[in-house]
Amino acid sequence: MADPEKRFETIIQKLRDNGHKITPQRMAIIKILAESKCHPSVEDIHDQIKNNFSTMSLATVYRNIVLIKSLGEILELGFPDGSNRYDGNKPYSHPHIICVKCKKIVDPDLDSLEDLKNELAVETNFKILNHRLDFFGICSNCMAEEV
Amino acid sequence: MADPEKRFETIIQKLRDNGHKITPQRMAIIKILAESKCHPSVEDIHDQIKNNFSTMSLATVYRNIVLIKSLGEILELGFPDGSNRYDGNKPYSHPHIICVKCKKIVDPDLDSLEDLKNELAVETNFKILNHRLDFFGICSNCMAEEV
DNA sequence: ATGTTAAATGAGAATAATTATTATTTAAGA
DNA sequence: TCTTAAATAATAATTATTCTCATTTAACAT
Incomplete structure (x- = not known):
């Protein structure tokens, strides 16, 4: 497992390099993805952040995942029952x-x-x-x- | 690849054994699943049957897939983009x-x-x-x- | 520091895939 | 042929995701 701190910095830097803004909501999402304990779902991420950030919108979680995925920094795991899980710690194919x-x-x-x-x-x-x-x-x- | 005829008979027999009726719609669905050319989606199956059976309902395709899956006779392949594909020819895990x-x-x-x-x-x-x-x-x- | 602006956000509407509902039809055994 | 529980068609409901748009804000220039 990669160091979550380093993963966080890597993703943030990549966003900066591509001209994206670093918002508090974005940082909160990336912090969770960089750790990826148990490969969280969108709901997991949203619920976790809502504790501190009561106005956090689900759409923001979805949007950020699409963005970070397009930069190749998270791995998406889709399951037949429709649940999608994410891994921002090891964003490449692995068993x-x-x-x-x-x-x-x-x-x-x-x-x-x-x-x-x-x-x-x-x-x-x-x-x-x-x-x-x-x-x-x-x-x-x-x-x-x-x- | 298993003989589609044999797979068809196997699935039909399993349904009979479990007390399910054999309807024309059901047979049409199973015929396609038994062959599983290119692992069809629900839409693929529905479209194909609609040519002969203009009243075939999408819900019937879904219901039959759930039923046959519960009997272990089809393999469901879910993909992250939400598209589910089915294999009734080799209904067990395989690469x-x-x-x-x-x-x-x-x-x-x-x-x-x-x-x-x-x-x-x-x-x-x-x-x-x-x-x-x-x-x-x-x-x-x-x-x-x-x- | 302050102002400017394009990007990001929040809230809710729209969409699409799947599942549930209900009236009607039908396969299978008596 | 009759009976009946199961299956179907049509459509409504549900759920996860994406879109819309008014508002806010990060980043940069001044």
Whole structure:
């Protein structure tokens, strides 16, 4: 996991470089995205900020996510049930493993992913650009709780 | 790819076994899902059937997909832009590689996927149940077209 | 410091995809 | 053929996201 402070600064700088203003609302959103505890949803972000910023609009969260995504600084994870989750800490393709019980999301390091990509490139002749790899299972904690 | 005829029969039989009626609309939907050319969307299915069945309702397509999904006979692929695609031919987790130019979806055979799963299980201590693996890239055809 | 201006925001309306409702139709077994 | 619960068509309701527009404000110049 990258240092949230550094990620925050990186995103802010990128916005500055592209001529965008740094507003308090924007900073609050980026602070949460830079940390990306548990890959928050738009609602999560909005709820969290509303505690300090009672007038924070949902539209502002959406707008900022679109903007920062267009700069390549957040990764969007869409799920079939329509829930979108965001990761501003590691904004590039990487595998996840998700506990179907407690919904925890873990980022594993998988050395053999390179082998898989090589096999894929050879077999399909595609030029591979990025990926979305999610595994679903039950974490050791939830497994222990099962009787 | 499984034989679409066989897949059709399998799904129909499973519906019968669970006490569901076999209507013409239902059969038309299942016929398309059993083949799953290019993993159709709800709209694709509806449009295709409307040619023969002018009164076919969108809601019926949605309802049948929910039902057949609950019986484990179709795989739902949700994408971040909100588009959901369906595969009733191979209704279990399997990797895809998707051309970002022509949107073609290919199902590769990846022997090294087992190694990856093993590495993952060891590293995370999760009990792995299923997965969603999508690679995005450019197919050889589209690559050739680039100047 | 103050003024200027284009960008950003808040609030609510608009949109689009999906789900629910209800009256009507129909598949399947008696 | 009859009966009945399930399925359908049409449309209303719902929900997540995007748009609109009046207002505010960050950033820059003076």
